[in-house]
Amino acid sequence: MRIEPAELAFDSEGTPYSPAYGDVYHSAESGPGQARHVFVGGSDLPRRWAHERNFTILETGFGLGLNFLATWREWRADPARCERLHFVSIEKHPFERDALRTLHRRYAEFAPLAERLRQAWPPLVAGLHRLHLDGERLTLTLAFGDVALLMPRLRLRADGVYLDGFAPRCNPEMWSPQLMRQLARLARPGTSVATYSSAGAVRQGLEAAGFTLEKCSGFGRKREMLRGSYAPRRPPRSPREAVPGRTSRHAIVIGAGLAGAAISERLASRGWQIDLIERRAPPGAQTPGSYAGVFHPHISRDDCILSRATRSGFLYAVSRWPALERTGQALAWARCGVLQLGGDSDREQRMTEAIAALGYPPDYAQYVERGAAETLARCRLKSGGWWFPGAGWMRPLGLIAAQLAAAGARATRAAALTPHFGIGVHAIERNGGEWRALAADGRLIAAAPVLVLANSNDTTRLASIAQPLKNIRGQITYLPAEILTAPRVVLTGSGYVLPAAGGIVVTGSTYDRDNDDPEPQVQSHEANLLRLAQLLPHAQLALDASKLGGAVGFRCVAPDRMPLIGAMPDVDAAHTQKAALSGAQLADLPRCPGLYCASAYASRGLIWATLAGELLASLIEGEPLPLEGDLADALDPGRFVLRQARHAKL
Ligand SMILES: Cc1cc2nc3c(=O)[nH]c(=O)nc-3n(C[C@H](O)[C@H](O)[C@H](O)COP(=O)(O)OP(=O)(O)OC[C@H]3O[C@@H](n4cnc5c(N)ncnc54)[C@H](O)[C@@H]3O)c2cc1C
Ligand SMILES: C[S@@+](CC[C@H](N)C(=O)[O-])C[C@H]1O[C@@H](n2cnc3c(N)ncnc32)[C@H](O)[C@@H]1O
Known part of the structure; x- marks a missing residue:
């Protein structure tokens, strides 16, 4: 609108x-x-x-x-x-x-x-x-x-x-x-x-x-x-939600990726005590590498749910990241602008019409013709496209470290953020009103009334959403900056290429189903070079892909590609109540008390994570939500159970 x-x-x-x-x-x-x-x-x-x-x-x-x-x-x-x-x-x-x-x-x-x-x-x-x-x-x-x-x-x-x-x-x-x-x-x-x-x-x-x-x-x-x-004559149908008391503001967060770091920071800003459990080494001990991701909102002519939700995610993130910097945390990022190229004249036409219909202010998104796009990018291009002046790239590891440092620094008590790195959660259980996170040897790592699953592809091993999540490999390629004229802005289209930073140009990325190889593969580099040739057709790169560096990661993708952010459904209870749930709403679903999820960010971790942290913290505290209700519903981890119940498939 x-x-x-x-x-x-x-x-x-x-x-x-x-x-x-x-x-x-x-x-x-x-x-x-x-x-x-x-x-x-x-x-x-x-x-x-x-x-x-x-x-x-x-x-x-x-x-x-x-x-x-x-x-x-x-x-x-x-x-x-x-x-x-x-x-x-x-x-x-x-x-x-x-x-x-x-x-x-x-x-x-x-x-x-x-x-x-x-x-x-x-x-x-x-x-x-x-x-x-x-x-x-x-x-x-x-x-x-x-x-x-x-x-x-x-x-x-x-x-x-x-x-x-x-x-x-x-x-x-x-x-x-x-x-x-x-x-x-x-x-x-x-x-x-x-x-x-x-x-x-x-x-x-x-x-x-x-x-x-x-x-x-x-x-x-x-x-x-x-x-x-x-002063209603009849008492309201749903009483005010129980909000955690001061003494029980204690949560376990499993996973210290983009999701877990952001939720830890948002809860800490509200005075919560957090046990953060991560099976990997602390972010400071991991090699920062050159890995950087792109952030920009999605747009569509009909301003669909994804466009509206990523708009909120994008705008919230770019308002919070500078706020982190103002507290003294260092981030490696640039709001250099992102050009989403049309590629061909049909698509350019559709992009022009969409942007005219949407009427965004130009500092959010605008359409630029090829000539103007080339001036922005300072390189030759095949087409014009959507220009997002406030978008750019970010190194996720730096953001994670900054959010964890901010969460620790906010602590009013020394132990407000207790990190448990190098230890995996094997199972979770609920006991006496508390969630317990257990290691493989049965040892208790932490216990708290609230537990947030921010462990990406491992989420559904610990608790069910009645649907499996997909694990999709992705590889990015690092190019030495001296071999090409890199764009001054991020270019996206069939893939993406970033401006040079630290002598490296990052380009990517593959979307490999049924491939669980954690090491870079030559054919993935080759696929990335083909994508790059689409974005920069005049670059004329003759490169030996076997000599290139890169990085591999795994995206966690829900069946509808939207993230899972919210209270976890109680799938077992839903099964036993299935007859009553046939015409139900999300609010009617049985939930696991105190169990939340921030997962399945697919290819948009940078856009989702910060808003998801605020959304979850608001939900948990009983504060106004930062998102419209239909958007919160689209992210609700209970949506799959509800759909099954409605279609009598539970
Ligand atoms: C090649 C590639 C390129 C990408 N490019 C972009 C991009 O340009 N822009 C963008 O926004 N996004 C991009 N993404 C997506 C982005 O990286 C993800 O959406 C994001 O990293 C997800 O964050 P997360 O915290 O949910 O998951 P993760 O980063 O996977 O973090 C989950 C953490 O949980 C830990 N964990 C899991 N299970 C357990 C357990 N049982 N106990 C303890 N710890 C556990 C893991 O060790 C991990 O550290 C890309 C992804 C790939 C693979
Ligand atoms: C009297 S002014 C509000 C003054 C304001 N509360 C203040 O403290 O300055 C009324 C406002 O309602 C807004 N408004 C009018 N119709 C509206 C609608 N249908 N939806 C949302 N806002 C509307 C107007 O744009 C205007 O800003």
């Missing part, structure tokens, strides 16, 4: 105004004053968040972010503030960063916070954008898109709701009865609601959805406003 930015305009009194909706963004008297009186005060904050672990506010209409900034300011000033504040806001027409700067100049009291918000401001593309602010204790999740589409896709439990669309007569879709019912879905008994509007239809819609309301004095020229709380 194309995101149309808001137009910067003011009414005759100088109040920010929307020509599209014909209404002002806030009361003419004072935007910050309205935010404090109607929304912060109307939600009985700061009192209600005092001493909570997590507190979640859901807003309709982010606009200039004044409600957010007023809430942030209040929270910072409160010594009894909740440990972590989550602010989730839906916005169909976000402002561009420059427009926000102009607008924010008017509210001097918010200046330092507003600047931090603008620094973290995401590209204007559809979907959820998670921003971490204020030492990561404040999470802002911006949902760009239409409220009617996005509200049903949110996965969260709100403690407070700010209703702040334009006036109902100009903006009825922000106040519809359907929307109020969605609010009730996301509320718990006691969830507050506050709005500047006192319109009868708003009141009726909220009351019909289960909210109890009172009129109280409004702000500025508005005599009255509404405030209230969720």
